[in-house]
Amino acid sequence: MHIPDNYLSPSTCAVMGAAMVPVWNMAVRKVKKDIPKEKIPLLGIGAAFSFLLMMFNVPIPGGTTAHAIGATLLAVLLGPWPAAISITIALLIQALLFGDGGILAFGANCFNMAFVAPFAGYFIYKFIKERVSAGKGEYIGIIAGSYIGINMAALCAAIEFGIQPLLFKNAAGLPLYSPYPLSVSVPAMMISHLAIAGVAEVIFTVAIYAFIKKVSPGMIYEGAKQKIKPVYAIIVALICLSPLGLLATGTAWGEWGLDEIKDVVISGKSLGFIPEGMKNGFNFNALFPDYAIKGVPDIVGYILSALAGVAILIIIFKIVSTFKKSKREKLQS
Amino acid sequence: MTEKDIPEWLLKNENYVPQLDRDTFVNKSITSLLSVLSHIRRQSGHKTDLFGINAAFSVIFTILFVVLLSVSRGLVFVITANVYLLFMLCFLKSEDIVVILKTSFGVAIFTFIILLPTALYGNFYSIAMITPKVFASVTAVNILSRSTRWNSITGALKTFFIPDIFILVLDITIMYITMLGEFSLDMLYALRLRSVGKNKSKHTSLAGIAGTMFIKSKEMAEDTYAAMECRGFTGEYRIYRKFKFSFADALYIIANVLIILCFIYFGRYLRK
DSSP states (O other): OOOOTTSSOHHHHHHHHHHHHHHHHHHHHHHHHHSOGGGHHHHHHHHHHHHHHHHOEEEETTTEEEEOOOHHHHHHHHOHHHHHHHHHHHHHHHHHHHOOSOSTTHHHHIIIIIIIHHHHHHHHHHHHHHHSOHHHHHHHHHHHHHHHHHHHHHHHHHHHHHTHHHHOBOTTSOBSSOOOOHHHHHHHHHHHIIIIIHHHHHHHHHHHHHHHHHHOGGGTSTTSOOOSHHHHHHHHHHHHHGGGGGTOOSOOTTOOOHHHHTTOEETTEEOOSOOHHHHTSOOOOOSSGGGOOTTSOHHHHHHHHHHHHHHHHHHHHHHHHHHSOOHHHHHHO | OOGGGSOHHHHSOOOOOOOOOOOHHHHHHHHHHHHHHHHHHHHHHOSSOGGGOOHHHHHHHHHHHHHHHHHOOOHHHHHHHHHHHHHHHTTSOHHHHHHHHHHHHHHHHHHHHHHHHHHHTTOHHHHHHHHHHHHHHHHHHHHHHHHSOHHHHHHHHHHTTOOHHHHHHHHHHHHHHHHHHHHHHHHHHHHHHHOOSOOTTHHHHHHHHHHHHHHHHHHHHHHHHHHHHHTTOOSOOOOOOOOOOOHHHHHHHHHHHHHHHHIIIIISSOOO
């Protein structure tokens, strides 16, 4: 679901970026107010989860791939605003270091994955939890929330792709950016996410939530005991398993490189041309494009990328936590 | 006591405003001394070493790591090494991470600027290799110093058959930095408290502090050695600790063996 650069017109990117500004602003304020210093590193752990889950590409019949986000998981564990910040930072690291998702399209990607997904998931979870009896309601809420959350995000991405050929054409009537109209992009994105990525998201969310609830309930309920070691253990396990994401060889729908787009076959026809805006578009060279490191086998490169991403995310949030005063320091001043 | 008994000067209102004096150098010395002392004290305050890794392993692997890093000629190994260090770093405490990264980035940026002319002449290899190498080496050593107590490091040195005299000197030096530091700190405080208003002879008192310190250290050295001899110290260090091989040790060794394998595969050759 990471929209690369040049698939969306610069003006679409600007609009999406502008839409995210108030969200980020509100999220930062909420986190400053509500989250105590000691809990901020948890946002880093959340971001690390999201980062890793997005590395597990699931193959989809038809040669494309999709992945989970972990948005609802973070929203349930940390709250929707902190989740928005965690996922934003995870997306930023992916875009800058690994070239997953464009720089210009960063606002759009954040809108889909860091805003729509966690908020939709969270409110559905809350709605169901408050209405269904205690034990079951929680899990039904999580299942419904995570499934609908990721699909809402996919729908937004599909609409962003789909409106491009309607709005931006060159003199010859050929699309400048993403070439597929809504009638192609919405079914393509939605079928893959409704059928497979949504299920993957539900499985990951429920499994990780149940595990955390069992070993470290303090992350969910105030005052219960909080153990961080088992949580690190899942992260390490996910890092070791991350090369499974390489088994899915196809490119995700809407994430083709310049060399691939010409030959993409949709309803029996290949596209046959490279849209103009893509050919001469903005180009950013990430340090380790596609989670690969030059001169290293793919699997090792993937694990190294996962390690680096997780470490950087945890370090970023630990550093952020030092800027914030703890309760004791606040009383002293 | 009647009012008559009180001397007149005590009843007068005083409005003495001391002249402002510059005492930045005293304050600066105090803060720098305090930072060193607090670092050492925090070290001795740790109950166990972070990660619970045996100090002998962390010392030997850190040295080996720095050596491998400096002889490696492939960028892949340097990247792997940096990723490994970042991963180690993320388990440390937030405050330690900030201090370590500040030093490492400072040194790396300095290296980058020094090497910038070579890049302008078209040699990108050295700037791309040396900067991350410097970053990694500084980070590795800092992680060791922040995560391991100094007395466990001296203990670890004994396991590598380093002569006792070196360990003695190292051990006593660290101890003395604390003790003499505390003395000079007290004297600086005294100097600051006693100088009300303008005190022109403040700089000369600094020489006094240094002189006192020297005499004090000589006396203390004699006392310490005498005390150690009385307690049966013959100049030989023995470790009275049972060696336990923990789970963390195993993980640490596996990680480092992987790093060495990685060096063998990617580090030796120049690959493009």
